[in-house]
Every structure is written in C-alpha cells, then in structure tokens.
Amino acid sequence: MxxxxxxxxxxxxxxxxxxxxxxxxxxxxxxxxxxxxxxxxxxxxxxxxxxxxxxxxxxxxxxxxxxxxxxxxxxxxxxxxxxxxxxxxxxxxxxxxxxxxxxxxxxxxxxxxxxxxxxxxxxxxxxxxxxxxxxxxxxxxKGQMLYDAFRPFLGDSILSTDGEQWHRARQIIRPFFEKTRVSDLDLYERNVQRLIPKLDKTAIVSIDDLIFRYTLDTISEFLLGNRVGSLEDSSNGFTEAFNEVQRVQSVLMRAGPLTWAIPRKSYLENIKRLDRYMEPFISQALTLPPGSPEAKSDTLLQALASWTRDRQMIRDELTSVLFAGSDTTASSMSWIFFELARHPNVVAKLRALILRKIGTRRPTYQEIKDLKYLQYVINETQRLYATMPFATRQALQDTTLPRGGGPDGLSPIGVRAGTPIIYSALLMHRRRDLYPPVSESFPDPLEWVPERWEHWTPKSWQLIPFSGGPRICIGQQFALMEMGYTLCRILQTFEHIVDYTGGGPPVLKCGIVVTPFHGVQIGFVRPAVAANTPQE
Structure with missing residues (x-):
C-alpha cells in the first residue's frame, strides 16, 4: 500500500x-x-x-x-x-x-x-x-554578539575585541592617558575659553549640547592634534554624523535578534562621513617614517601610525577612543549642571571654595585634585547617574557566577560558553540595600547630596563609574581632570546657575550613555564685580 x-x-x-x-x-x-x-x-x-x-x-x-x-x-x-x-x-x-x-x-x-x-x-x-x-x-x-553589533562603527578596536588584540591595543593607548599627559592643562584651557563665551551669549543655553561639543573638540584635539570645530559650528558634518551613528548604535544594542529589522542605510552613510573626515589626518601621519623626529608627537594618531601602517586599524582605534572620550564625559557633566542648577547652595559653596583657594587665575593640576568638595560633586553625580547604564559581556568558556542561583539566591550560577550577560551599573548604584540606613548623616541614596562623601566611603565594587578590572577605563584620570578643570573655570566666571528645565524628577534616557531626556536648559549669571573674571 x-x-x-x-x-x-x-x-x-x-x-x-x-x-x-x-x-x-x-x-x-x-x-x-x-x-x-x-x-x-x-x-x-x-x-x-x-x-x-x-x-x-x-x-x-x-x-x-x-x-x-x-x-x-x-x-x-x-x-x-x-x-x-x-x-x-x-x-x-x-x-x-x-x-x-x-x-x-x-x-x-x-x-x-x-x-x-x-x-x-x-x-x-x-x-x-x-x-x-x-x-x-x-x-x-566582549564576545561575538557585541562585536557584531559594533563592528561597522568601531571595527577591531580596543572597545570591541578580546584576547591578544585587545591587550596590544591597550598597551599602545594607555601611555597617552598617564598623569604626565593628563596634567598638561593647556589643552583644557584652550577649549574651555572657547566654551565660556557661549554660556551667557543667550539668557538660556542648552548646556548638554554645548558640553557634548566641547568634549568632542577637546578629545579630538588630544587624539588628532586638530579640533573638529564642533563648538564653532554645531551643524558641521562630523558632529551630525557622530550623533546619528550613536543614536542608531544604541538601538542595535537593544534589538538582540531583531537587529535585522533596524534600517542601517543612514547609519552606514554616517560612518563613511566620519571616515572621510579622519582619512586626511591618517594619511598625513603615515607619510612620516616611523621613528623619525617628526613622527614623535603627543598625539595618539602618530603613536598608532608608528605602531602599524594599517589604515583600518588606526581608524578603528581612533574612532573607539574618540567615542569613549567624548560621550561619557559629556554625560557626567550634563548631569552635574542639571543638579547644580537645582542646588544653588552647592554652587555658592563650591564657588566660594574655588575663589578662596585659587582665586580667578588658572588652577594647577594639584589644586584641582585638592578641591575635595569639587571631587564630591563629581563623585555624587557619577554615583547617581552611572555613565554607562548597561554593559554586555559573553562567557568565553564554561564558568560560574558567585551567587544568584537556588531558592535563596546564594548558590553559584552555572554558565555555559557563549551565554551573554548584561549588568547594570545604573541600577546597582541605586540599590538602597547596599547603602547605610537613611539618617541625618546619610541622606536618601536616590537624592543628590555631595556632602554624603564627607563621612562615607563606598564598599568595594559598590560603585563602578569607570568599570573595573583589567578593562577599567584608561581615560579615567583624563575625564576627571577635564570635568574638574572645566567646572572650576566656569564657576570662577559665573556666580549663579539658573534652572530653566522646568523642575520635576529627572527623566533618564538610557542610550549607550545615560543623558537627561529633556536636555538641560539653564542660565549662567556673571557676578556684578568685574574683578572676578578668570585670569590667565
């Protein structure tokens, strides 16, 4: 049948x-x-x-x-x-x-x-x-999942690779963020003096936009020896392309198996715009023979050109550091100004301290480090608004996590190779159970109060504003000094910061970095006494 x-x-x-x-x-x-x-x-x-x-x-x-x-x-x-x-x-x-x-x-x-x-x-x-x-x-x-998501933008760079390739790149890049380079404040001074005149050019300014352009100019000058000119022209091709690429990249990170459904035409076109901007600088650096006196410079670009003649490799590392060195710092500084505008008492206290310790002249590296209350303001902001809200890793081999398994949550979790993990520093920083009980000496952890740092030190791994371990942010000291120096010079210039954002609780926009969804609309008011103008 x-x-x-x-x-x-x-x-x-x-x-x-x-x-x-x-x-x-x-x-x-x-x-x-x-x-x-x-x-x-x-x-x-x-x-x-x-x-x-x-x-x-x-x-x-x-x-x-x-x-x-x-x-x-x-x-x-x-x-x-x-x-x-x-x-x-x-x-x-x-x-x-x-x-x-x-x-x-x-x-x-x-x-x-x-x-x-x-x-x-x-x-x-x-x-x-x-x-x-x-x-x-x-x-x-970082694993294959993250590598695939970031490859068009960051290529085979320090932020997207693992193993020996990551290690070699880190060894080349790390020396450019050591103290001897970070403590050279001329870079910050040149750019902050371009920023300050724009702060009271109008009664209300979008400080989050200005700070992003300021940090982009600063890090591009540090890396390439040339600024992208974002502060002078917010609509220049590089800045627009950079913003659009990061917007789409944030969507791709969250789409998981749905990445195929995300339109990428403009994303890829804007990546090409970024590449076209950097290509002349890369070509110029590659014309210099490795080891020649002309090739020895303070820029990361020329260090990379001495390390490899591979244009794509140089491009990938420059793009990676440019991305990491602009958005993260801009995010933290935007939140600092968001909170300062709502806390005039903190502005008055910090400004008085700066004028008493430094006056109106340029601060030194050590003077910035010694302004403890300034560090408290930065620390408190990075505690409450962790720059990178979510991060991804992938198991490279069979392993375990210390706890979280079993009925009581105390047993190790079995993890097979290839398993992805997402961890949230933003949520971890806001867990009330990780902090001391609320009291007169310790305010609610969900409130922004810099004074808490006078008598409190976080436990190990409770706060990770710059990540941790072997992949800890190599630009940590650069970012802290840029924030500290910029805040110092601005508060030497302006007496009051006025909030025009509208009040209400902050709305967190969790992209690759966390930013204020409604922006930061504030006003800067100069003191009546002209003698308080910053001096060289």
Missing part, C-alpha cells in the same frame, strides 16, 4: 504547524541549555511567568497594568526596546528583579530566554559584576 502524506496531513495546516515546530525547537533548545548549565551550577530565577502555554508563550503584567505577550523570548527584546523609547529602562530592570523575587533576596540576578533558546543573564549584583570584570576575567569577554 502506497504511503501518501496527504492521507495524514493537510497542507492547509502548514501555517499552524511551522510556527509550532519552531516554538517546539526553541523549547527543546531551552531545556537542553538549562540541563547543560545545571551540570555546573544552579539557575537564576526566570523573568517569565507560567501561563496557559507553560514557558512557550504567556502573558505577564508589567507597569501601569499593561499586558504584553512574551513569546519565545521575543517579548523581552520588544519590551526592552519599548522601555528604551519610553525612557523607563531603569524601571523595567527594577521590575524584573522585584517580580522574580531577586530584590527581596538581595541577589539581583535573573535570566531570560532569548530567541535562539539560549539563556541571557541579567544582574545588578556587585559580586557577580566583580567576577565578570576581574576575578573571572579570562572567562568573560
């Missing part, structure tokens, strides 16, 4: 059968992934909820009583994109840990299934972050 498929199967059921087969395969992959991980450790709580379809498809209740369908892991990414667009990413993460019971246990580590049936771990636990960044450093790296 001949066997006919049509005897047992009707083609009209195909549209139903294929999705079910797909979902079933994901369920099997999920089961195999969990079984494999349990062989080396415990599991973290699932973000999902059991529903009519078990763990294959289900509804879960989220903020504002909205119902979303979380289906085969796709829902997590849809919700991540939605909350990013609505500027509620921080609240979404807090909901995850509250909903899974992690927050109550103090473990702050959960996991979710992603589209290919693989686990993805989410954490805001200092012990797990410490393991990923330092004690188990060799087991974790």
């Amino acid at each position: 001949a066997f006919l498929v049509s005897d047992y199967f009707s083609w009209r059921y195909l549209p139903i059968a294929l999705p079910l087969l797909f979902i079933g395969s994901l369920y099997v992959q999920r089961w195999l992934s969990r079984r494999s991980a349990l062989a080396i450790g415990a599991m973290a709580p699932d973000v999902d909820i059991r529903g009519p379809l078990g763990r294959i498809g289900f509804f879960c209740r989220v903020r504002d009583d909205a119902l979303i369908l979380v289906w085969t892991g796709l829902g997590f990414f849809l919700e991540a994109i939605r909350t990013w667009r609505n500027n509620t990413a921080l609240e979404f993460w807090q909901w995850i840990f509250d909903h899974t019971g992690c927050a109550a246990r103090g473990s702050y580590t959960a996991e979710v299934m992603i589209m290919n049936g693989q686990r993805m771990i989410l954490t805001a636990d200092p012990e797990n972050v410490k393991a990923v960044l330092t004690s188990q450093f060799k087991s974790w790296g």
Whole structure:
C-alpha cells in the first residue's frame, strides 16, 4: 500500500504547524541549555511567568497594568526596546528583579530566554559584576554578539575585541592617558575659553549640547592634534554624523535578534562621513617614517601610525577612543549642571571654595585634585547617574557566577560558553540595600547630596563609574581632570546657575550613555564685580 502524506496531513495546516515546530525547537533548545548549565551550577530565577502555554508563550503584567505577550523570548527584546523609547529602562530592570523575587533576596540576578533558546543573564549584583570584570576575567569577554553589533562603527578596536588584540591595543593607548599627559592643562584651557563665551551669549543655553561639543573638540584635539570645530559650528558634518551613528548604535544594542529589522542605510552613510573626515589626518601621519623626529608627537594618531601602517586599524582605534572620550564625559557633566542648577547652595559653596583657594587665575593640576568638595560633586553625580547604564559581556568558556542561583539566591550560577550577560551599573548604584540606613548623616541614596562623601566611603565594587578590572577605563584620570578643570573655570566666571528645565524628577534616557531626556536648559549669571573674571 502506497504511503501518501496527504492521507495524514493537510497542507492547509502548514501555517499552524511551522510556527509550532519552531516554538517546539526553541523549547527543546531551552531545556537542553538549562540541563547543560545545571551540570555546573544552579539557575537564576526566570523573568517569565507560567501561563496557559507553560514557558512557550504567556502573558505577564508589567507597569501601569499593561499586558504584553512574551513569546519565545521575543517579548523581552520588544519590551526592552519599548522601555528604551519610553525612557523607563531603569524601571523595567527594577521590575524584573522585584517580580522574580531577586530584590527581596538581595541577589539581583535573573535570566531570560532569548530567541535562539539560549539563556541571557541579567544582574545588578556587585559580586557577580566583580567576577565578570576581574576575578573571572579570562572567562568573560566582549564576545561575538557585541562585536557584531559594533563592528561597522568601531571595527577591531580596543572597545570591541578580546584576547591578544585587545591587550596590544591597550598597551599602545594607555601611555597617552598617564598623569604626565593628563596634567598638561593647556589643552583644557584652550577649549574651555572657547566654551565660556557661549554660556551667557543667550539668557538660556542648552548646556548638554554645548558640553557634548566641547568634549568632542577637546578629545579630538588630544587624539588628532586638530579640533573638529564642533563648538564653532554645531551643524558641521562630523558632529551630525557622530550623533546619528550613536543614536542608531544604541538601538542595535537593544534589538538582540531583531537587529535585522533596524534600517542601517543612514547609519552606514554616517560612518563613511566620519571616515572621510579622519582619512586626511591618517594619511598625513603615515607619510612620516616611523621613528623619525617628526613622527614623535603627543598625539595618539602618530603613536598608532608608528605602531602599524594599517589604515583600518588606526581608524578603528581612533574612532573607539574618540567615542569613549567624548560621550561619557559629556554625560557626567550634563548631569552635574542639571543638579547644580537645582542646588544653588552647592554652587555658592563650591564657588566660594574655588575663589578662596585659587582665586580667578588658572588652577594647577594639584589644586584641582585638592578641591575635595569639587571631587564630591563629581563623585555624587557619577554615583547617581552611572555613565554607562548597561554593559554586555559573553562567557568565553564554561564558568560560574558567585551567587544568584537556588531558592535563596546564594548558590553559584552555572554558565555555559557563549551565554551573554548584561549588568547594570545604573541600577546597582541605586540599590538602597547596599547603602547605610537613611539618617541625618546619610541622606536618601536616590537624592543628590555631595556632602554624603564627607563621612562615607563606598564598599568595594559598590560603585563602578569607570568599570573595573583589567578593562577599567584608561581615560579615567583624563575625564576627571577635564570635568574638574572645566567646572572650576566656569564657576570662577559665573556666580549663579539658573534652572530653566522646568523642575520635576529627572527623566533618564538610557542610550549607550545615560543623558537627561529633556536636555538641560539653564542660565549662567556673571557676578556684578568685574574683578572676578578668570585670569590667565
């Protein structure tokens, strides 16, 4: 008897059968992934909820009583994109840990299934972050997922690679951010004197935009020996392209398996615009013979040209450091001015200290370092507004995380090679349970109060404004000095900072860096006494 498929199967059921087969395969992959991980450790709580379809498809209740369908892991990414667009990413993460019971246990580590049936771990636990960044450093790296997402923009650079390639790049770049170079304040002075006249050119200024352009000019001069001229012309091609690339890059980071659906035409065109701008500088540096007196310069560009003649490699490293050295500092300084405008008492106290210790002349490197209250203002801002809200790593080999597994959240979590992890410094910095009880000497951790630093020191790995471990930010001292010097010179010039943002709680826009969603609209008021004008 001949066997006919049509005897047992009707083609009209195909549209139903294929999705079910797909979902079933994901369920099997999920089961195999969990079984494999349990062989080396415990599991973290699932973000999902059991529903009519078990763990294959289900509804879960989220903020504002909205119902979303979380289906085969796709829902997590849809919700991540939605909350990013609505500027509620921080609240979404807090909901995850509250909903899974992690927050109550103090473990702050959960996991979710992603589209290919693989686990993805989410954490805001200092012990797990410490393991990923330092004690188990060799087991974790940027990984293929992040490399693929950033490759068009950053290429094979220090920010996107692992292993020997990352190590070689770091060895070349690190000397350019040592104290001897950071303490040369002429670079900051030249650029801050271009910034100050723009601060009271109009009654109200968008300081977040000005500060971004200021930091872009400063770091480009430091790296290339030439400023991009962003302060003079905000609509120049480089600045516009740089902003647009980062906007799309932020979307690509959150899209996960949906990256294929993100339009990239303008993204790739703007990357080409950045490349065209840097190409003449790279060509000029490559015309100088390695080791020649002309090739020995203070710029990173010429150091890279002496290290390699590969144009693409030079371009990748320059773009990487330019990106890391502008946006992160601009983010922190924008939040500093956001808070200073709302705290005139802090402005008055800090300005009085600067005028008493330094007067109106240029400060020295050591004088900036000795202004403790200035450091408190910077520290408090980086505590409350962690520059990089979320960061990703991928397991390079089978490993474990110290805690977060088991019923009590204290067991090590088994992690198979290839498993991604996202950790949130922004949420970790805001965990009330990691701070002393609120008292007269220690204000609410969610309030911006620089004075808390007079009597309090954070525990190890509680705060990581510049990351940590072998991949700690090499530009940390450069950024701190740029912020300190800039604030000092501005407060030598202006007596008051007026808030025009409109009040209300800050709305955090969590892109690659965290920025004020509504911008920072403020006014700068000079003192009546002209003698307070900054002196050379």
